[in-house]
Amino acid sequence: xxxxxxxxxxxxxxxxxxxxxxxxxxxxxxxxxxxxxxxxxxxxxxxxxxxxxxxxxxxxxxxxxxxxxxxxxxxxxxxxxxxxxxxxxxxxxxxxxxxxxxxxxxxxxxxxxxxxxxxxxxxxxxxxxxxxxxxxxxxxxxxxxxxxxxxxxxxxxxxxxxxxxxxxxxxxxxxxxxxxxxxxxxxxxxxxxxxxxxxxxxxxxxxxxxxxxxxxxxxxxxxxxxxxxxxxxxxxxxxxxxxxxxxxxxxxxxxxxxxxxxxxxxxxxxxxxxxxxxxxxxxxxxxxxxxxxxxxxxxxxxxxxxxxxxxxxxxxxxxxxxxxxxxxxxxxxxxxxxxxxxxxxxxxxxxxxxxxxxxxxxxxxxxxxxxxxxxxxxxxxxxxxxxxxxx
Ligand SMILES: NC(=O)c1ccc[n+]([C@@H]2O[C@H](COP(=O)([O-])OP(=O)(O)OC[C@H]3O[C@@H](n4cnc5c(N)ncnc54)[C@H](OP(=O)(O)O)[C@@H]3O)[C@@H](O)[C@H]2O)c1
Numbered sequence: 001x002x003x004x005x006x007x008x009x010x011x012x013x014x015x016x017x018x019x020x021x022x023x024x025x026x027x028x029x030x031x032x033x034x035x036x037x038x039x040x041x042x043x044x045x046x047x048x049x050x051x052x053x054x055x056x057x058x059x060x061x062x063x064x065x066x067x068x069x070x071x072x073x074x075x076x077x078x079x080x081x082x083x084x085x086x087x088x089x090x091x092x093x094x095x096x097x098x099x100x101x102x103x104x105x106x107x108x109x110x111x112x113x114x115x116x117x118x119x120x121x122x123x124x125x126x127x128x129x130x131x132x133x134x135x136x137x138x139x140x141x142x143x144x145x146x147x148x149x150x151x152x153x154x155x156x157x158x159x160x161x162x163x164x165x166x167x168x169x170x171x172x173x174x175x176x177x178x179x180x181x182x183x184x185x186x187x188x189x190x191x192x193x194x195x196x197x198x199x200x201x202x203x204x205x206x207x208x209x210x211x212x213x214x215x216x217x218x219x220x221x222x223x224x225x226x227x228x229x230x231x232x233x234x235x236x237x238x239x240x241x242x243x244x245x246x247x248x249x250x251x252x253x254x255x256x257x258x259x260x261x262x263x264x265x266x267x268x269x270x271x272x273x274x275x276x277x278x279x280x281x282x283x284x285x286x287x288x289x290x291x292x293x294x295x296x297x298x299x300x301x302x303x304x305x306x307x308x309x310x311x312x313x314x315x316x317x318x319x320x321x322x323x324x325x326x327x328x329x330x331x332x333x334x335x336x337x338x339x340x341x342x343x344x345x346x347x348x349x350x351x352x353x354x355x356x357x358x359x360x361x362x363x364x365x366x367x368x369x370x371x372x373x374x375x376x377x378x379x380x381x382x383x384x385x386x387x388x389x390x391x
Contacts, residue, residue, distance in 0.1 A: 002276070005032035005053075005086050005115075007106055008097035010041045012207040013120045013146065013268065017095050018045065020273045023284050027277065032085040033077075034098070034106075043071035051077050053085045057102070086110035093276070095146070096121045099209050100333055101375055104128050108368070111141045118275045120146040122210075126222045126318075127326040127371055129229030143230065144275040149175045149223050150230055151271035152249035152262035157231065160254070164232040173233055174251040174259075175223055176243040177303065178203045180215040183244055187307055193346045195339065203246035203266045212336045213310075216349050217303060221314020225325050228318060235319050240311065242301040247290065265290050309350040317357060322364040323374035324357065330378035331356035338386055348389070356381050 004021065008014045014035075021028045034055035035042040046054060054077045069076065086094045086106050093116040096103045103121035110117060111132070119125070124132060136143050145151050153173050160169045181200050182190060198215040199208060206214070213219035224238050246266040253259045264270050265288040273284060305312040310332070317328035335349040344352070356378050363370045 001029045002027060003029045003031045003090055003092045004095060004276075005034070005088075005091050005093075005110075006030065006095045006097060007034040007055075007082055007086070007103060008036075008095075008099065008121070009033040009045055010035040010038040011097055011099065012205065012210075013097035013272070014095075016269050017097060017272050017276070018049065019286070020269055020276060020284070021049070023273075023286050024277075024282065027282075031088065031091050032080075034082050034085060036098070036102075040071065046072055046077055047074075050075075053078050053080050053088065055080055055082045055085050082106035083109040086115060087113040091115055093118055095276075096124060097146070099123075099207060101127065101330070101372075104132075104368075104371075107132060108135060111135045111139050114139055114141060117141060117143045118146055119143055120272075122147070122219075122222050122226055123329050125226045125229045126329050127375065128368065129225065129325070130365075131368060131371075133229050144278055145226075145230060146268075146272050146275045147223065147226070148266070148268060148271045149250040150226060151274060152176075153227060153231060153252055155262045155274075156250070156252035156260040160252070162231060162233070164234075169254045170233065170237070170252055171255045172237040172239055172253045173227055173231065174253060175220060175227060175238065175240050176246070176248050176250050177217065177220040177240055178214065178246045179242040179244050179301075179303075180217065182215055183242060185307070187347075190307065191345060191347050195342065198339070198346060202244070204268070206268075208340060209333070209336055212339060212349075213332065216310040216346070217305075217308040218310035218314055218332050218349075218353075220303070221311045221318075222325075222329065224315050225318040235315065240303050242303050243299065245295065245298055247295060247298060263290060310353060313350060313353045313357060320357075320362060322362040323366045323370055324360060324362050326366075326371045326374040327360045327362070327378040328353055328357055330375040331382040334379050334382040335386070338382075344386055344389075348386070351389075352382055352385055355385050 030049040030051045032053040033051045036057040094110040095118045097120040103124045107124050162170045248261045251261040317324040335352045338344045
């Protein structure tokens with residue numbers, strides 16, 4: 001049995017990971033679950049999966065501890081911090097499905113402890129890609145992608161030489177994007193869209209932050225950065241194409257002009273299951289199979305970075321490197337929060353990101369402290385810039 005820790009078990013990816021675990025009771029054992037503040041759901045998950053350890057976003061807060069203890073009967077799990085949980089002996093793999101910066105330290109701790117990493121959290125590689133990948137290489141720890149696009153690229157690369165040097169078979173990665181709910185909107189129409197419009201994704205069911213990031217195309221921009229670190233492919237060889245049907249999850253073009261694509265229904269449990277059971281592909285009656293009779297067309301279009309500048313800004317941050325990706329990622333987290341709170345408009349998100357990047361004094365080869373400092377600086381800067389423009 002593979003023993004798992006799931007960080008972010010109460011979120012969209014965390015819940016879908018537990019769906020997969022539920023389907024294979026003889027394959028997986030849950031050793032630890034970590035949540036932010038949703039103690040009601042965490043308590044239900046504890047009753048069902050009986051982890052030895054739990055972690056909640058503010059473990060020293062007595063209200064949280066009392067809230068969860070009151071909801072549990074039987075043997076209670078030990079309350080620890082995420083770093084302590086991931087390093088426990090007996091843990092085989094750590095699913096990192098928290099949002100934002102919270103996933104970085106536990107991921108680095110898990111790599112240090114030699115645990116396999118199953119990665120959904122984008123910020124881990126966007127902010128600290130060089131440090132994480134270097135540590136994983138030194139420790140010989142695999143980083144398995146859960147995100148549908150990176151899972152697709154990963155599968156297309158199986159059996160291929162993707163070494164990143166001239167011997168490589170790969171000529172480029174092509175990440176597909178649904179285009180989000182505002183694909184085809186004019187610039188004027190984009191200024192008037194609401195929070196509810198933006199939260200209505202046409203093909204995927206996801207957490208709020210990533211849903212807004214899909215609408216601005218920031219999500220695709222940070223996926224370029226993730227792909228760069230995961231597969232060691234230069235930014236110039238990573239393209240994005242809009243594919244509204246979300247049937248092709250991404251592609252790899254090879255030097256002889258041949259292209260491999262990975263297809264399937266848009267259901268995150270498919271890449272989640274593969275990352276957990278790799279290299280096996282297990283039958284799961286709960287997962288949808290693609291019926292080609294229902295696929296009317298597969299269409300493709302170049303993204304419009306003039307209308308959706310977040311895609312360009314994230315790519316630029318990746319190219320500038322150092323602390324720039326951390327700064328743009330933190331700025332986006334704050335800008336999305338402000339948009340969801342009704343404090344700024346949809347098109348203010350890229351405007352804020354651009355200003356934060358313009359004013360960031362980057363560090364070319366940062367340590368973890370520099371990255372955390374850039375993150376904190378960009379959050380303050382985004383708040384300040386948003387407050388100034390509101391005056
Ligand atoms: N959803 C998708 O389809 C999808 C696809 C690919 C990649 N991703 C990436 O996967 C990550 C998770 O996405 P999601 O959509 O699942 O997000 P989500 O639904 O918002 O869930 C986030 C999870 O992180 C937990 N969390 C937040 N802050 C925490 C903290 N300080 N300590 C511990 N746990 C904390 C939340 O706990 P509470 O709920 O208890 O507050 C929740 O369990 C993101 O980086 C996203 O970009 C998501």
